[in-house]
Amino acid sequence: MAVGGLVLSLSSDAVSRRAAEELLRSDPRIEEGPREGLRLAVVATTDTLGQGHELCEALLAHPGIENLEVAYVAPEEERAAVVLHEGDE
Amino acid sequence: MGAGTDRRSFLKSAAMAAAAAAVVPASVALAGDDGASVDDGLTWDKAPCRFCGTGCHVQVGVKDDRVVAIAGDPKADVNKGLLCVKGYHVGMALYGKDRLTEPLLRKGDGFVPISWDEALDIAAKRIMKAPERFAFYGSGQWTIPEGYAAQKFMKGGLANNHIDPNARLCMASAVTGFIATYGVDEPAGCDVLITWGNNPAEMHPVLFSRVIDRRSRGETVKVIDIGTRRTRTTDQADEYLEMKPHGDVAIALGILNRLRHHGTWDKEFVKKHCNFRALQAGKPTLKGEAIDFDTWSEGIAKYTPEVVEELSGIPAEKIEMLAKLFGDRKLKITSLWCMGMNQHTMGTAVNSLVHGVHLFSGHFGKPGDAPTSLTGQPSACGTVREVGTLAHALPGGRLVAKEAHRTQCEDLWNLPKGRINGKPGYHTVKMWEQFTSPSAEGGDIDTIFVQVTNPGQTLPNLNHLFNDKKGLKEKFLIVSEVYPTATTWLADLILPASMWVEKNGVFGNSERRTQQWFKQVNPPGDARDDCWMTIAIAHRLMELGHPGMKDKDGKFLFHVADENGKAVPVWKWEHYYDMNVDKALVEEYRPFTRMKHKDIAPYDEYVKTRGLRWPVVEQKDGSWRETRFRFSAFDDPYVKEGQDFEFYHSTSGDGRAQIGVHDYKPPPEMPDGEYPLWLCTGRVLEHWHTGTMTRRVAPLARAMPTAYVEVHPEDAQALGVSDGEVVIVESRRGTTELPVWTKGRGRPPEGSIFVPFFDETRRINDVTLHLHDPFSKQPDYKKCAARIRKKGR
Numbered sequence: 001m002a003v004g005g006l007v008l009s010l011s012s013d014a015v016s017r018r019a020a021e022e023l024l025r026s027d028p029r030i031e032e033g034p035r036e037g038l039r040l041a042v043v044a045t046t047d048t049l050g051q052g053h054e055l056c057e058a059l060l061a062h063p064g065i066e067n068l069e070v071a072y073v074a075p076e077e078e079r080a081a082v083v084l085h086e087g088d089e
Numbered sequence: 090m091g092a093g094t095d096r097r098s099f100l101k102s103a104a105m106a107a108a109a110a111a112v113v114p115a116s117v118a119l120a121g122d123d124g125a126s127v128d129d130g131l132t133w134d135k136a137p138c139r140f141c142g143t144g145c146h147v148q149v150g151v152k153d154d155r156v157v158a159i160a161g162d163p164k165a166d167v168n169k170g171l172l173c174v175k176g177y178h179v180g181m182a183l184y185g186k187d188r189l190t191e192p193l194l195r196k197g198d199g200f201v202p203i204s205w206d207e208a209l210d211i212a213a214k215r216i217m218k219a220p221e222r223f224a225f226y227g228s229g230q231w232t233i234p235e236g237y238a239a240q241k242f243m244k245g246g247l248a249n250n251h252i253d254p255n256a257r258l259c260m261a262s263a264v265t266g267f268i269a270t271y272g273v274d275e276p277a278g279c280d281v282l283i284t285w286g287n288n289p290a291e292m293h294p295v296l297f298s299r300v301i302d303r304r305s306r307g308e309t310v311k312v313i314d315i316g317t318r319r320t321r322t323t324d325q326a327d328e329y330l331e332m333k334p335h336g337d338v339a340i341a342l343g344i345l346n347r348l349r350h351h352g353t354w355d356k357e358f359v360k361k362h363c364n365f366r367a368l369q370a371g372k373p374t375l376k377g378e379a380i381d382f383d384t385w386s387e388g389i390a391k392y393t394p395e396v397v398e399e400l401s402g403i404p405a406e407k408i409e410m411l412a413k414l415f416g417d418r419k420l421k422i423t424s425l426w427c428m429g430m431n432q433h434t435m436g437t438a439v440n441s442l443v444h445g446v447h448l449f450s451g452h453f454g455k456p457g458d459a460p461t462s463l464t465g466q467p468s469a470c471g472t473v474r475e476v477g478t479l480a481h482a483l484p485g486g487r488l489v490a491k492e493a494h495r496t497q498c499e500d501l502w503n504l505p506k507g508r509i510n511g512k513p514g515y516h517t518v519k520m521w522e523q524f525t526s527p528s529a530e531g532g533d534i535d536t537i538f539v540q541v542t543n544p545g546q547t548l549p550n551l552n553h554l555f556n557d558k559k560g561l562k563e564k565f566l567i568v569s570e571v572y573p574t575a576t577t578w579l580a581d582l583i584l585p586a587s588m589w590v591e592k593n594g595v596f597g598n599s600e601r602r603t604q605q606w607f608k609q610v611n612p613p614g615d616a617r618d619d620c621w622m623t624i625a626i627a628h629r630l631m632e633l634g635h636p637g638m639k640d641k642d643g644k645f646l647f648h649v650a651d652e653n654g655k656a657v658p659v660w661k662w663e664h665y666y667d668m669n670v671d672k673a674l675v676e677e678y679r680p681f682t683r684m685k686h687k688d689i690a691p692y693d694e695y696v697k698t699r700g701l702r703w704p705v706v707e708q709k710d711g712s713w714r715e716t717r718f719r720f721s722a723f724d725d726p727y728v729k730e731g732q733d734f735e736f737y738h739s740t741s742g743d744g745r746a747q748i749g750v751h752d753y754k755p756p757p758e759m760p761d762g763e764y765p766l767w768l769c770t771g772r773v774l775e776h777w778h779t780g781t782m783t784r785r786v787a788p789l790a791r792a793m794p795t796a797y798v799e800v801h802p803e804d805a806q807a808l809g810v811s812d813g814e815v816v817i818v819e820s821r822r823g824t825t826e827l828p829v830w831t832k833g834r835g836r837p838p839e840g841s842i843f844v845p846f847f848d849e850t851r852r853i854n855d856v857t858l859h860l861h862d863p864f865s866k867q868p869d870y871k872k873c874a875a876r877i878r879k880k881g882r
Binding site for chain 1 (some may be wrong): 101104105106107108109111112150157158159160161170171172173174176177178298300307485651787788791792
């Protein structure tokens with residue numbers, strides 16, 4: 001389980017912003033927090049950090065979300081590391 | 090409710106608090122002003138992020154001697170609670186499976202573990218054998234106390250100036266550019282942001298977010314991206330000006346030419362605050378020579394928009410557009426640059442010229458209205474520039490070549506007169522050339538001690554400057570490291586190091602902000618602090634009889650006493666944390682910082698804050714005040730009364746900044762029939778520099794697992810290569826193999842390719858050029874001639 005505190009900058013375009021707001025409300029992994037203007041605090045809870053990454057990428061790709069910043073992350077799992085060797089692909 | 094659910098609830102509330110704090114500032118504080126706080130089983134304390142030079146502060150959550158959570162610090166002015174993708178993984182960088190945990194000595198093709206006692210003995214005896222043939226190589230990742238100790242050890246102890254940092258490879262031109270101009274920094278409030286060969290959207294994302302985020306609040310910020318390839322910064326830009334490699338020099342000259350031609354320069358500012366300078370004929374110096382305004386005007390007269398278009402590829406009307414912006418005094422213009430202008434054979438010149446554009450147009454020294462060089466390392470400014478861990482420098486802006494400066498340092502270090510050597514040591518490229526050349530052929534550096542950097546991957550033209558070490562039995566490489574790296578592959582002695590919050594530290598970030606943190610977890614195994622290593626080797630040298638390891642009263646060079654005046658044997662690891670060695674070294678260093686009005690505060694003041702920007706000056710009520718805008722009378726206490734600006738300590742000694750003229754010279758190597766492509770190298774968002782830390786963070790490694798070569802689709806088609814195909818990228822110096830990416834996040838134009846340098850398994854620096862700027866000695870990693878060959882052909 002990984003938990004991230006995110007700050008989303010929503011689009012000033014009302015149509016795409018509303019689409020983003022609907023997406024956020026319908027995704028069970030996302031909990032909405034305080035909002036100031038177009039800036040919205042959310043908490044994203046995913047099974048792994050990798051899935052958290054994918055969620056962030058998907059949010060960033062949405063036309064109603066202009067920017068995403070990460071304010072907090074708790075990597076509960078996935079402390080695994082890559083061990084590098086010369087010639088690793 | 091089970092324990093797992095409790096923990097999840099806690100983490101979710103902490104995550105929401107941190108995010109909410111970034112949206113609605115000051116709604117939450119995770120740790121108190123006076124240090125660590127304990128909350129629900131986690132101990133929270135502050136620390137600056139250990140990656141780039143932005144200096145974001147994080148809150149570190151520790152449980153059971155392990156970093157388990159990271160949050161942006163809402164109390165930090167730099168990042169106001171936000172972090173980039175690397176920043177929020179900074180804690181995981183400590184926990185790669187292959188951390189080095191014991192000293193290792195080379196035996197044949199492998200290594201055997203040895204004790205610390207043996208390791209110190211080997212290192213000290215190696216140095217003792219030929220102290221003048223020893224060199225110390227560090228970086229802007231040295232904390233201020235670590236760099237200060239290394240500096241004192243070399244110049245005050247060994248009387249040897251062969252100490253240089255990898256910052257020579259990343260910010261030396263910015264420093265020499267600053268020095269050539271002012272003998273100076275603030276982007277968030279600008280109307281126009283010009284990025285000069287810079288990609289802050291990926292490399293300094295928090296800083297860039299601060300600017301871009303203003304748009305989501307309805308403010309207007311015009312972003313002009315001047316670059317040699319489209320990047321994520323381009324995606325946010327209003328104007329993209331694609332220049333030929335090296336075209337930045339011509340563009341700056343063109344803007345100066347138009348400001349002069351149209352008479353739109355800031356005459357009052359220039360008259361009061363600026364001089365004009367040019368390089369001398371024959372053997373030019375960094376300082377150059379004074380010239381009058383007419384002579385300077387003649388120097389820039391030939392750089393008409395049409396000439397600049399030819400040299401830079403930027404249409405003449407766009408040069409006029411830039412000049413028009415600079416000619417408008419109502420606008421606030423920030424120029425941002427980083428390695429594009431610094432890793433440049435005309436790096437000092439182009440830094441000086443862009444500063445010149447801002448000075449000549451009066452866009453200087455006001456919030457959002459200034460030129461700003463970004464650094465890639467967390468303490469490049471604090472440790473390298475200010476502590477002076479460079480072959481020619483001493484702390485406090487002193488120079489080894491000046492007798493009066495040496496005397497000042499000898500006095501402060503209580504050393505006998507004449508101890509410090511007056512001849513500058515070897516700069517980075519020269520140091521490694523001398524190390525990888527056989528002794529019989531004049532290679533007069535036999536032993537190098539590397540701390541906090543990875544030259545085996547970052548030096549340019551590695552086959553010439555690093556790989557040639559292999560097989561030279563008389564050469565000995567000591568490497569203090571956290572993980573196995575491309576540098577440890579050729580090491581003879583590996584010393585396992587503590588990193589980040591495994592030790593106390595003080596950094597100085599890009600904006601002059603000095604930041605302190607405390608050790609919060611123990612390092613793994615027998616890993617130890619770099620500062621301790623330097624002190625312990627110095628003590629071992631003293632035991633071996635090296636006279637330089639004592640001051641003129643016979644005391645150890647790193648004599649540290651407790652509050653009762655009793656010496657503490659900090660060279661013994663078991664006593665290193667009996668007292669705060671960082672504090673002792675910072676207090677010893679402070680008098681140096683006052684020499685050029687870069688005063689830092691007492692150590693304890695930094696414990697209370699998220700950093701303070703120098704000069705930090707004591708107020709009548711005993712409090713300490715930082716300076717946000719240096720040289721500006723409204724904020725800088727050292728500006729003389731009655732002046733609005735004063736460039737005190739300018740190279741001309743009259744409080745004025747220098748506007749230089751530097752003629753455009755073509756790059757030393759350009760594409761030709763044999764090597765038809767421009768090669769540019771750089772970084773990616775997910776990985777920090779050589780990836781030794783970030784590639785060990787699983788999510789980052791997965792997000793960007795391997796280096797690649799960005800190729801324009803037309804070039805790929807002409808070469809008959811396709812996306813994902815592994816090709817050979819080669820130059821006259823070497824080769825590497827990389828998969829092709831034609832639809833990457835960066836989009837080079839036809840005839841150009843780009844390769845990131847984070848991947849040690851695909852070292853692009855086997856291919857790059859080691860020719861460097863004549864003043865900063867910084868190599869040009871951004872342009873050389875290369876070609877792509879299909880494998881098997």
